Amino acid sequence: MKTPIALFWFRRDLRIDDNTALNKALQSKLPVLPIFIFDKDILTELPKDDARVTLIYETLQKLRSTLQEKHQSSIALYYSSPLDVFKNLIAEYKIEAVYTNHDYEPYARKRDQAIAEFLKENEIEFKTYKDQVIFEKDEIVKDDGDPYVVYTPYMKKWKATFKTSLLTESDTENQFRNFYKNTKLPQLTLEEIGFEKSAISVKDYDISEKLISNYKDTRDFPAENATSNLSVHLRFGTVSIRSIIKKTIVNKGEAFFNELIWREFFMQILWHFPKTTHNAFREKYDRIQWRNNETEFKKWCEGKTGYPLVDAGMRQLNETGYMHNRVRMLVASFLCKHLLIDWRWGEAYFAKKLLDYELSSNVGNWQWAAGSGVDAAPYFRIFNPTTQIKKFDKDLKYIQTWVKDYNELTYPEKIVDHKEARERCLRTYKEALK
Structure with a gap:
């Protein structure tokens, strides 16, 4: 006869200490089997050397080692769709309850609803917590x-x-004895989930x-x-x-x-307002006639606009997965206002590149830059990428760190004239919003 257990599902909470749902699971007195699912539906969209996947994988390996050495347990790793994983798990174990922490993104909410319904059909509780x-x-x-x-x-x-x-x-430490005792739970390599170790490292x-x-x-x-x-x-x-x-x-x-x-x-x-992931919060802003010039977008992505502070930010992002927040505002404004390229293009590029990519903040800040979101800057407030240098990098230390060709003849000409771009932006927005 199978021993009843509880499952704890790691997601956006890759730690053992002060983890609300994990603590609740351990307090249940049932042996707690920790799992993590590399979700095929998410991973197929990512580059094979994605630094975030490496971060998740290496963090899980450290947690596995801690659980194996100190608590005679581990974390079971799976690579599939979450629903398929749970179908297999209920066949293998006698699961009384599944514990996890809330996730607020539209995809996660839809996924969790499907899991909750499946577990209910199988008389298994699905307990979720704020964390x-x-x-x-x-x-x-x-x-x-x-x-x-x-x-x-x-x-x-x-x-x-x-x-x-x-x-x-959460005082998880006093509950560690309740982990499921098995140090040989399913393991995966990065290669088995279709990835390779990234050269980009995450800073402390x-x-x-x-x-x-x-x-x-x-x-x-x-x-x-x-x-x-x-x-x-x-x-x-x-x-x-x-x-x-x-x-x-x-x-x-x-x-x-x-x-x-x-x-x-x-x-x-x-x-x-989950619709804001794809639609302007202020609906009339979806009437803007974006130019969406693909050549100019490519130059923006590569940090070759001829505006050094913009280019420094994009090159920092491409090389490290980071970009300073002040510069994020400038490069976003430049794309939307100077080049009249849809904020969704920039949001999607940041989603691919940023180590700290967070859907809610990314969408919120891009819509702020475009003037289309909540609490947004007025559309006629357009950053001047040259005066921004004088305000925030007057000694050119940041620019010279990332734009190595800044003083070279090879540095590109300005992609657009600031005054002309500003006037074009104001005309375009005014026409759309009248």
Whole structure:
């Protein structure tokens, strides 16, 4: 007779410590079998040396080693569609319940609904928990129940609702004895899931007192080593949001704290308005007649626009999977406003390249740059890519780091004249929005 077990499904929470659903599973007193599914439906869209897949794979290997050495357990790895994996698992094990943490993206919601229905048909509980945010879904809304679509009032309500008791971390350590005892659970190689090890590495995050307390003054200067590199770790859950906010409060980092709230603001926008992944939040902006010149888009992608700060950002992205946030705003504005290329093209390119790619933030910020999203800049606010250098990289340190040919004859001519592009943008937007 098979022993009843619980499954814990790792997803965007690649850690053992302070993992809400994992802790709940271990408290169930059933032996807990941890699994991770490399989802074929997602992976087929990615390049074979995708750095994010390497990060996920290597993180899972470290977690497997920890569980094997300390707790006589492991993580079962699968490569398939999630529904097919669960069909096989219920045939192999007597599963009482499946535990996992919430995911808010449209694909994830659809996937989880299908899994929940399948498990219910087989009399298995599907238990999901909030873990990657402090507030989710309808927890921060207006008094009439409508979602906020402007950041500042959302942020104020968020802070008014927040209590430090929400930062209580899960005491998983005392429950470790309840892991399923088997160190030989199914393993995979990168090659078996169709990938190879990426040459791009992920930086450790920095949330030191110095970085957080100076963040407001240093965050806009891309040559400074003044960003936390935290976003990729929050994206994949290698660190818990509760521990990060605790340290932010201790270090009195108000500006840094506000950025963490921006992350949750965009997540709740995606939850309430999933159509914004493909459609302008402000519907009239879908009437814009984009030029969508493929040659110019290619030059933008390669960092060959002739505007050095734009090119530095794109070359940093292509080489490292990172781009400084101030520069992200500039390159996005340049694509939409100077070249009149659809924001969805830029969003898709960032989705392929960014290590910290997060659908909600990426869509939110691209729509902000295009003027079509929530809390967006007015369409007539167009960054001047030359004066941006004077403001944020006047010594050209960032540019010269990434644009090696900046002072060479081979450096490309400007792809477009700023004044002419600005006037063309204003005409085009005005025509669409009248």
